[in-house]
Amino acid sequence: MEKITSLCKRRGFVYPSSEIYGGMQAIYDYGHYGTLLKNNIRDAWWKAMVQLRDDVVGLDSAIFMHPTTWVASGHVGGFNDPQVDCKKCKSRFRADHILEEFGINADKAPLDELNGYLDKLREEKKLKCANCGSTDLTPAKIFSLMVKSNIGSPTDELKEESVVYLRPETCGGIYLEYKNTIDSLHRKLPFGIAQVGKAFRNEIVARQFIFRTREFEQMEMQYFLHPDMMKEKYEEWKATRWAWYLEYGIEENKIHWYKHEKLAHYASEAYDIEYNFKTLGGFKEIEGIHARGNWDLSQHSKFSGVELNYFDEKTGEKFIPHIMETSVGLGRLVFMFLDQSYTEEIVGEETRVVLKLDKRLAPVKVAILPLSKKEELSVPAKEIWNTLKQNFIVEYDETQSIGKRYRRQDEIGTPYCVTVDFETLSDQAVTVRDRDTMAQERIKISELENYFKEKLG
Numbered sequence: 377m378e379k380i381t382s383l384c385k386r387r388g389f390v391y392p393s394s395e396i397y398g399g400m401q402a403i404y405d406y407g408h409y410g411t412l413l414k415n416n417i418r419d420a421w422w423k424a425m426v427q428l429r430d431d432v433v434g435l436d437s438a439i440f441m442h443p444t445t446w447v448a449s450g451h452v453g454g455f456n457d458p459q460v461d462c463k464k465c466k467s468r469f470r471a472d473h474i475l476e477e478f479g480i481n482a483d484k485a486p487l488d489e490l491n492g493y494l495d496k497l498r499e500e501k502k503l504k505c506a507n508c509g510s511t512d513l514t515p516a517k518i519f520s521l522m523v524k525s526n527i528g529s530p531t532d533e534l535k536e537e538s539v540v541y542l543r544p545e546t547c548g549g550i551y552l553e554y555k556n557t558i559d560s561l562h563r564k565l566p567f568g569i570a571q572v573g574k575a576f577r578n579e580i581v582a583r584q585f586i587f588r589t590r591e592f593e594q595m596e597m598q599y600f601l602h603p604d605m606m607k608e609k610y611e612e613w614k615a616t617r618w619a620w621y622l623e624y625g626i627e628e629n630k631i632h633w634y635k636h637e638k639l640a641h642y643a644s645e646a647y648d649i650e651y652n653f654k655t656l657g658g659f660k661e662i663e664g665i666h667a668r669g670n671w672d673l674s675q676h677s678k679f680s681g682v683e684l685n686y687f688d689e690k691t692g693e694k695f696i697p698h699i700m701e702t703s704v705g706l707g708r709l710v711f712m713f714l715d716q717s718y719t720e721e722i723v724g725e726e727t728r729v730v731l732k733l734d735k736r737l738a739p740v741k742v743a744i745l746p747l748s749k750k751e752e753l754s755v756p757a758k759e760i761w762n763t764l765k766q767n768f769i770v771e772y773d774e775t776q777s778i779g780k781r782y783r784r785q786d787e788i789g790t791p792y793c794v795t796v797d798f799e800t801l802s803d804q805a806v807t808v809r810d811r812d813t814m815a816q817e818r819i820k821i822s823e824l825e826n827y828f829k830e831k832l833g
C-alpha cells in the first residue's frame with residue numbers, strides 16, 4: 377500500500393484532497409496521470425457497455441434529485457451502516473467488518489443481531505480495538521451514509537424539510553429517466569441505460585486509499601426486462617462483465633465471484649466480482665451484478681403517482697419491468713489496475729518500478745526523448761511530437777539523463793519511448809523502446825505513426 381500511495385503522489389496520479397489545509401479523510405484528487413488513467417478506464421467501460429451494443433443507451437443525470445427519490449428508494453430510512461467506536465482512542469469501525477474478522481457474516485443484519493454477536497465476543501474477551509487494543513468499545517449504533525445539502529433554501533437553515541441529498545448511487549437517476557428514455561428513444565425491452573457519475577456516501581471507515589471514499593464515481597447500467605428473461609440475461613451479463621476484466625489484463629486467478637447469501641427482499645440474485653488486492657491483503661468487492669426485481673420502478677411509480685409500466689405490443693401485456701444491474705466504482709477500478717500492474721524488477725544493480733498496464737489504459741502512450749537538449753535534436757524530436765500528438769497522448773521530455781527519463785516513463789506505465797539521437801540526423805530513424813521487454817528497435821520516422829497505430833490499436 378505504502379509503495380502504491382507514494383508512487384501515486386510522487387508521479388501525479390492521486391493526491392489527498394485539500395492537503396495544504398491538513399487534508400480530508402477519504403477524499404482524493406486525481407492528478408494529470410491519474411485523470412488520464414481514470415478516463416481511459418471509463419472509456420473502456422463505456423465502449424463495452426454502450427458503444428459496442430445496440431441494446432444499451434447512455435445518460436448523464438444530475439447529482440441533485442428530488443428528495444422524495446431517496447425516500448422511495450429506501451435510502452432515507454435505511455441506508456445505514458452499524459458503527460462501533462473505541463472509547464479510548466476514538467477510532468471508528470464498521471460492526472459488520474469487525475464480525476467478518478471472526479468469520480461471522482453479519483452483512484445487512486439488524487442492530488439487535490449485530491449487538492448480540494458483539495456481546496458474545498465481549499464476554500469471551502475477544503473484542504478489541506484494532507488500533508489501540510482497548511476492550512472499551514461502544515455497542516453498535518446506526519450511522520446514516522446519506523450526505524445532506526441544501527438547494528433553493530438559505531444556506532444557514534439546513535432544516536429537515538429543506539434537505540436535498542447528494543446522490544448515494546447513480547442508478548437513482550436512471551430509474552427516474554426510464555420513462556423519458558422509452559418515450560424519446562422508443563426502446564423496446566430488453567434494453568439498458570448506462571451512466572458514469574459522482575456519488576457520495578458518508579462512509580464510517582475510510583482508511584483504504586481510493587478503495588472506499590466519501591466522494592466517488594460509479595459506472596452503472598440498469599437493464600430493463602420482462603421477468604421471464606431475467607435468468608438468461610443475468611448469466612449473459614455475468615459472462616460479459618467477467619470477460620471485460622480479462623480483456624484488460626486482470627489475471628483470471630485474481631478475481632472470483634462472491635455470491636450474496638442474504639438478499640434484499642426484492643432481489644432474486646446478487647453476485648459481486650472480487651479482486652485479490654496485494655495492497656489490501658485479500659479479495660475485495662469491485663463490482664456488483666444484481667437482479668433487483670421490479671422494486672425500483674414500482675417504488676418510484678408509487679411515490680410519484682406516475683405509471684412506469686411497459687406495454688408489450690406483441691403480447692398485449694402491461695407490466696413494470698424488472699431490472700438487472702451492473703455497478704462498479706471507477707476509483708476502485710483505478711486502484712485495482714494499479715495494484716495489478718505495479719511491478720518491481722531487478723535490472724543490473726537497480727530496482728525498476730514499472731506499471732505494466734494494458735496499453736489502451738496507459739495514461740501516456742509514447743514519450744519522445746531527445747538524447748540531448750541541443751537544437752539539432754530537439755527540433756526533429758518536437759516535429760515527431762507534433763505529428764504523433766494528433767492521434768495519441770504523447771509526452772515530450774528533454775530533462776535529465778536518458779536512464780532517469782526511461783525510469784520515469786516506466787513508473788507511469790508508458791508503453792513506448794522514442795529516443796532521438798545523433799544518428800537520427802543521418803538515418804532519419806529513431807529508437808523505440810518497449811516498456812515491458814525493454815527491447816529496442818530502430819524505426820524510420822516516416823513509419824512511426826503507422827507503427828504506433830498498429831501497436832496501440
Ligand code: ATP
Nearest residue numbers: 577579587588589592661662663664703704705708
Ligand atoms: P461496500 O460493501 O464495499 O460498502 P456496497 O456493496 O455498499 O459496497 P454498492 O452499493 O453495491 O456497494 O455499490 C456498487 C459499487 O460502487 C461497489 O461495488 C464499488 O465498486 C463502488 N463503491 C461503493 N461504495 C464506494 C465507496 N465508498 N468508494 C468507492 N467506491 C464505492
